[in-house]
Amino acid sequence: MSDADTPTTDAEPGEQPEAGNGPETEGEAPAKAARPERAARPARKRKDEEAAPPPPHPLEAPLKERFGERLVGFEAVKGYCAAVVAPGELLGLCRALKEDSGYNHLRCLTGIDRGTQLEVAYNLMNMATKEELVLKVKLDRDAPSVPSLCPLWKTANWLERETYDLLGIVFEGHPDLRRILLPEDWEGHPLRKDYDYRRD
Amino acid sequence: MTESPATTVAAGIRSHEAVGRGLRTEALEINLGPQHPSTHGVLRLICELDGEFVVSAKPDLGFLHRSFEKLAELRTYQNYLPMTDRWDYLSAMTNNMVYVETVEKLMELEAPERAEYLRVIVCELNRIASHLVFVGCMGNDLGAWTPFLYCFRDREMILELFEAICGARLTYSYMRIGGVSGDAPEGWLEGVEKFLDYLPGSLEEIETLLNGNEIFLLRLRNIGNYDIDLALSYGLSGPMLRCTGYKWDLRKEQPFSVYEQLKDCYDIPVGTRGDCLDRYLCRFEEMRESLKIIRECLNRIPDGEIMAKTPRTIKPPAGETYHAIETPRGELGLYLVSDGSEKPSRLKIRGPSFQNLSILPELLPGWKVADMIAILGTTDVVMGEVDR
Numbered sequence: 001m002s003d004a005d006t007p008t009t010d011a012e013p014g015e016q017p018e019a020g021n022g023p024e025t026e027g028e029a030p031a032k033a034a035r036p037e038r039a040a041r042p043a044r045k046r047k048d049e050e051a052a053p054p055p056p057h058p059l060e061a062p063l064k065e066r067f068g069e070r071l072v073g074f075e076a077v078k079g080y081c082a083a084v085v086a087p088g089e090l091l092g093l094c095r096a097l098k099e100d101s102g103y104n105h106l107r108c109l110t111g112i113d114r115g116t117q118l119e120v121a122y123n124l125m126n127m128a129t130k131e132e133l134v135l136k137v138k139l140d141r142d143a144p145s146v147p148s149l150c151p152l153w154k155t156a157n158w159l160e161r162e163t164y165d166l167l168g169i170v171f172e173g174h175p176d177l178r179r180i181l182l183p184e185d186w187e188g189h190p191l192r193k194d195y196d197y198r199r200d
Numbered sequence: 201m202t203e204s205p206a207t208t209v210a211a212g213i214r215s216h217e218a219v220g221r222g223l224r225t226e227a228l229e230i231n232l233g234p235q236h237p238s239t240h241g242v243l244r245l246i247c248e249l250d251g252e253f254v255v256s257a258k259p260d261l262g263f264l265h266r267s268f269e270k271l272a273e274l275r276t277y278q279n280y281l282p283m284t285d286r287w288d289y290l291s292a293m294t295n296n297m298v299y300v301e302t303v304e305k306l307m308e309l310e311a312p313e314r315a316e317y318l319r320v321i322v323c324e325l326n327r328i329a330s331h332l333v334f335v336g337c338m339g340n341d342l343g344a345w346t347p348f349l350y351c352f353r354d355r356e357m358i359l360e361l362f363e364a365i366c367g368a369r370l371t372y373s374y375m376r377i378g379g380v381s382g383d384a385p386e387g388w389l390e391g392v393e394k395f396l397d398y399l400p401g402s403l404e405e406i407e408t409l410l411n412g413n414e415i416f417l418l419r420l421r422n423i424g425n426y427d428i429d430l431a432l433s434y435g436l437s438g439p440m441l442r443c444t445g446y447k448w449d450l451r452k453e454q455p456f457s458v459y460e461q462l463k464d465c466y467d468i469p470v471g472t473r474g475d476c477l478d479r480y481l482c483r484f485e486e487m488r489e490s491l492k493i494i495r496e497c498l499n500r501i502p503d504g505e506i507m508a509k510t511p512r513t514i515k516p517p518a519g520e521t522y523h524a525i526e527t528p529r530g531e532l533g534l535y536l537v538s539d540g541s542e543k544p545s546r547l548k549i550r551g552p553s554f555q556n557l558s559i560l561p562e563l564l565p566g567w568k569v570a571d572m573i574a575i576l577g578t579t580d581v582v583m584g585e586v587d588r
Contacts, residue, residue: 078306078521104432108522110535110548121535123522127432130453134522155435158558166269181262181587190270191546197270 057081059133067093075136077121082134090137091147094124098152102126103133106149109159111167113193118144118169139169148174166191227255232572234263240337240576241583245560247572254572257564259557264587272547277303277377277514280544285371287532287549288585290333293319293326293362294527296375301456302523302534303377306516311508315379316458317501321392322362322374324490324497328399329358330528331483334580338480339410341577342419347409354402357395364388377514379507393498396491403487411484417477424563424575425475434562435555438530439486440579443471443478450526457525458497465496479578483528515542529553529580551585 059081060074070093072084085093097103107123118139125132137146148171149156160171161180168189171177179186188195232245242263248255268287272280284299285292297319304311311319336351359369365388366374366381374381410416428444441448449468451459469485471478518540524533530552537546556579564572 108550
């Protein structure tokens, strides 16, 4: 079925069908065979129904209690507790999480262009308890800047360079903030949504 | 032609030791790669050498950058699948796996059980194939050509199995969002079983060529070692982390697919010294553990469907998630953001090779050039995944 509609992998980047206007019908929940080993999954909601907000992640309350005002809010990242913090608070918060709560692993660092704002998502993990946390900072599109986490995790060095390279986010205090994947004289930051990838 | 004793000695000592001995040395900057067989692809290392010793090594990346993260934003979810094969091209099955699982997680879709077992079987076969390439190349890097041929002979059998099930030998695109593209053809599972019976003897053979070879051991033991703290700080994963003795494998720690049901049938090999030899041995033993996993899968695989019912156009609901699996090289994670349309809004690839490579500037200084090749070899990087 789905392999029938994946014959071309080299479609012109220019041909971009309007998102969301496909004629196909959808919304039918996929039928699932009974599988005793796994917990039953809640039935999928129909598209027109208003989805109930998911219950707060169990880590949310203790985090709120501990950091209170230092957290701007919480966001939905499926399977994770995701807290939004102000850029100025990030380094202090991460240091507290690493030194007092055992979050010793910076799993991933993702820069995201949200259109109006840029965003950086940090996946932290405590490898002893396997607790995980996503921290997010929202940045001004014109002057995106956030403190570097290099003093805490050496892995941040290359991850931040990559995010700088592809999204133009500046990590303050980074020891060596240069492009890493693209040539040094490259212009622009390709993962920004307004980057013109059609030019030659 | 006779070499003067001065030049032969100078290669083995550092410049400050040479002072007062009538020898003259100077720092030398050389490029290792991007076109060099020991760099396993197109890695360029800008090395400063003092005699035979590495003073500094700066990796220069991007020679294989194909903008896979941007391409994801321009393609539908199904159309992106063939791109995943080309990240870590020695282990395309696990790339398929993390991609389809991440999309399924966002869609709350589950593949039928038979499909999950087929996925695990091909992933573990791919792990063996990838480690065979590593073992062969490791010998090759250190001057032993023969094991390379033995390893590729055995890998060929896996590639033939893959060819039979999906038609491709390297870029499989075998999995689909919601299942796999085709069921195992008749006799395929029996073929896998035959391979399971065959490989242990062959591994022993390779072992006698390398693992007991005095020169091989001397080139690897206590070379390029680091401790757990440094490994964790650099976000190392896979055998690069386990060689330090830290038992961490996402198949056990955060079981995905059906690994939860398989967790008792295999073990995670770990090292003690954190050196090149431990990294080599970890991978070697992992092949034997993978054989156990596959055998257990063959015992358990049920009959039934291989594709869940999926909509013709994949449109995960707006949202985002992070999902990671254990590939032969470590933690391969995807951070996927969906805006509800038929194309990903953002797909971040957290490749294990990228992180594993980032330790080199700190690890290499102080070792000799020949050790640098050994260290680079045991890092087992695939540049397709580093540069993306």
